[in-house]
Structure formats: structure tokens, C-alpha cells
Amino acid sequence: MEFLDFTNLTAVQEYEAFVESHGGSFMQSVRWCGVKRNWFHEAIISRDGQGKIRASCLVLIKKFLPPFKSFLYSPRGPVWDYQDHGAFRDLLLGLEALSKKYHAYSCKLDPLVEESDQEKIYALRAAGLSFAPWQPDDSTIQCRNNYILELDGRTEEELLCSFKSKCRYNIRLAQRKGVTCRAYGKERLGDFQKLMEETRTRDGFQARSRGYFARMMDALGSHCRLYLCEYQGRPLSGAICVQYGRRTCYVYGASSNTGRELMPNYLMQWEMIRWAVKSGCEVYDFQGVPYWYDPEHPNYGVYRFKTGFNGRLAVYAGEFTQVFARHYKAAFDCALKCVGYQKLL
Template identity: 25%
Template structure:
């Protein structure tokens, strides 16, 4: 019996399926789709049913590419009980697609190493993902002492130094947003990165925790000032560090001279891992490391910091399904537009990661 895509309007029932299936992601959660509305994009949610049983879920974000042509995008999706079902989703998608839908892009959340990534899965063909393909994930199981022992020796020293300096790590919700936003915007300006309007992040923080998922902020403060922090979106057993950064403490020290480095970024990462473990998550996704290492780029320093916390380097590949004979031209046009945007913002045609 073929798979069916059944539209669903019940946010809590939808998120229940997303949270319990093994191949899943918080970006397929209801709250992430609501945040995308702030960008002028429209989410549609489906349950994948086989003989009346929910065997998956799919959140498709409809994005206007050019007049008359839309993209259906499943961020880190679809959610599945088995990757073996992925080829069977294509005919079901063709039935629900509109006339203007020219292409479907998916990012099935099954982590792989490069040599194990297939170029095709049934009718799906390998393509560039929108979310970072390369990341580091840490298994939070076991004792805290084992996690600490897995850190690079420099990271362990900095964790201890931050403790001696009195760095405090806190987590919470909207009450921490303004402190996060100060750090996030300063980091983006320093590294010449882009950002969405503030309403996008506020909506994700509110809606991401409203229907069965989790969205929260972690900050590292020293002397009452937040110096590093991040935004997390979680579902099921995995939490994802989506946005964040750090700022320099430019306040004078107690003796009037330059203030010593309190190692707040290291304290933030370590504290966020312990906070995630306390929340019951088993996997910590650092969310994005560079495809190619370049010591001259901001992303290289971020990569080195994340690598210091142990974990496994994995890929989350993207795949596409053509719905129109013009889709190859559209894909090339999108790549050109992205390159021009990179040139305008940072003076380089290359992507951030």
C-alpha cells in the first residue's frame, strides 16, 4: 500500500510524532515552521501514513524562488521510522504539489560520514543542503567526569579557569533574549555574517517550546555581564545549538587595567552541554563546521572551539526531487543569487561554512 501524506492542523499531535520517531529533527517541529512565517514563507505539515499508521511526519516550507516558481523545502526532514521509506515519499509528494512547485529539497536527518553518503536514494538526487551539512555531535550519555575527560586538554584547563574566575552559566527562555541578542548581533557584525529580523528568533523561542519541543537560551556571565551565549532548539533526544556568539569584556579590571580573559566561551559550551544533559537530551549538535578549513576565516576559529569538546564529525546531506523540467535552470540561478549575496555581504563568493 502506498504512503499517504495527510495534512494535519493539530500542533501538539504533530509534534508528538516528530518527537518519538528515530529519524527526526527539531527543525521539523511545529515551532520552527511558525518562525519561518516571519520570513514570508508558508509551512504545511503532513503525517506520513502506511496502512493507517503514522510512520513519519513532514513539514514543507513553501518559498518563492522567482515569480511563478516555488520551492518545497523540508528543513532537516522528513521525519521517518526508517530511511527505507524515503523513495516512497516521492510519489506522495507529487500528488500534493501545486502547479507552481518546481522543486522539492529535503535534508533527511540521518548522520553519515562522507564515504557513506549515496548520490541517489530512489528518485532523490544529491544536492547542496540549506542547513549546515557538516557538524560535530557529542553523545551526552555517561557521567560528567567522562564528558570532561573527552575534552581537549586546553578546553579542560579553560573550564577550570572559568570556574576560578567565577563565570556563571544560566539557561532560560524569553527573559534572557535581550542579553543573547546583544551577543549575537555583535558577533554577526564582527564576522560579517547575516541575520534574520529579531521577530524570527523571538517567534522560534516562543513557538519552539509551545507544542512538545523545546527552545531555550544559555548564557555565560562574568561579573554580571553576559559574554557568550547561544540559542537552542530541541526535539526528542537531540538539542541543536543554532545561533550564538561571544563578545570581549571591555570593562576595566579591578585594578583599573585590562580585564583578564575569564574564558566565557569555553564556559558557555561546557555549561550548555551539562544543561542539555540535565534536560534529558542524549545528543548535543554543535550545528555547523566548515566544509573546507581555512585559517583566515572566522569559521575556522569556531571549528577549532567546537572540536575541542570531543564528539564525532558527521554530514547531513541534502537531496532534491525535480517537479518541473525547468528546475535545473532554477537551481543554477539560486546558486548564482547566493554567490552574489556572499560577495555583497563579505566580499567573497564562498559560503560561510
């Protein structure tokens, strides 16, 4: 077991190559540390007998004011072969070492493991991690319910034909009406932020700042794109999209209250899916669909919209916890929920 030297470019490149080639999330990339500047960060590495990386775990560390302890979090981590128990023991030893270094009371991990994959869940629990089989939508840091489109090597034409007829119609309607969708740099973040504020006011959710989106684009570089749909020079919708580890993720989206009849959101999703296909990705991830099972919930419309692309629901197992100071955990978890994980993150 070792810790990544972030100042060693060769070591960082080796780490990145491992995470990407093993389908790791962009939140397990070293680049993600540049976005989460209000956190400390470490990366644990396990090597095989030939010296090659066999497992990794990027860890974000939130320090609280003295004399309080810190909180460790591995977003969508770790990355490893679930049958390699020795590699995972190495990662757990690394977490133990970090808990001592940063006086952490616990660590949360939320790997990309679906709740139906009992073999992987068993491996994590057998290693000694705490796990609740059912975790409510609003109790986890990352959304447990995602909508994904498995690309399966299909061409753009094959994918378009696989969409529901109304979805195909709306994509073509936007094109016929003259709506355009293009990828831009940070120079258009002002337009995106205006759309985000409009969406926040309409739908009542917390919105990230323009500075946060700028950090994302700077840190993730060519992995991150800003898409904008426009009609006659007027922005109608926008999205921040990230491509990493053979997966393209629709991370943030916003839309105007006007021009909705022009169906810009359908065209925007289609253009981001086309980027995924051209880049050889295996999955296009529409990301969260919380409360997809409740037609009366305000978020249900998001789920209904995404189903038009004829993907599938991916329900992840949720969070696994390693506790280092049990008497602190209950109090801190309660405090974090009161503050809100999104404000923390």
C-alpha cells in the same frame, strides 16, 4: 498518504510524538512553522496497516510572485525508516501532490543522513531523487559539516573527564573567575542581540533579527533556551539552544570582544551540555563547522574550539532533489544562489 490537519490538536500531537520519538530534527516539528512565518507549510503522513504513523515530512513552501512557480523545502526531512520503501513512496506521492497544488518547480530534502551511510543514500537515490555525491560547503541550505558529541548515557563527570585538558581548564577558569551562565527568557534578548551585532561586525556574517529570535522562543516554547554568560553583571557571550528529538542543538551563538580571557564560551557550552544530559538526550550537536578542513579559512577557529569537547565530525550527505519542472530549475537555482539562501530562509 495524507496531509496533516494543523487545526486538529490531536492529529498535531500524534505527529509531534512520532517525529520526536524517531529522532527527528526540530526543523521537522510543527512548531518550526511558527518561526518560518514567511513560508507556507504542509506536512505529509504515511500510516501502516494499523493506522499508526510510519513516516512524515514537514514541507515549507516559498511562493514567488506570479507568474513564477514555488519552491518546496523539507529541512532535515523526511523522518522514516529507510528500509520501509512503501512509506517513502507515500511521501513522494505527497510531494507530487504539493507540487501541483503550489505549482512548484522542485523540492529539496536534506535528511540527517551521514555521507558514510551508503545504504540510506542508496534508498533515497533508488526512489528517484537527484543527488550529487559531493556538494561544496557554500552550496547547501543547511551546513553539511556538524560537530557532535555523542552522550552515550555518560554522567556529567564522565563527560567532563573526556574533554581535552585545555577545555577542562578553561571551563574551570571561567568558574573560578566568577563568570556565571544561566538560561533566560525573552526579557534578555536585547542583551543577546547586542552580542550578536558585535559578533557580526567582528566576523562579517549575516545576523538574524531580535524579532526572529523572539519567534523562535515563542514557537519552540520549552524546547528553546537563551543562555547568557556574565561577569560582574556584564554579558560576555550568549546562545540560542534547542532541544528536540533526543538531541540538543547549539543553533546561534554570539560573544563580546571583551572578556574573552575569562573563557565564557567554554562555560556556556558546558552548561548547555549539562542540560542535554539532565534531559536524557543522546546527542549534543555543536552544529556547523564549515571549512573545517582548511586551517587558513576564517571559520577554522570555530572547528578548533569545538574539538576541545572531544566529539566527532559528522559530515552529512547533503541535499536530495525532486524535480517537477526541469526547464525552470536551472534558472531558479541560479537566482536563489545570487540572492542567497540565508536571505530566503
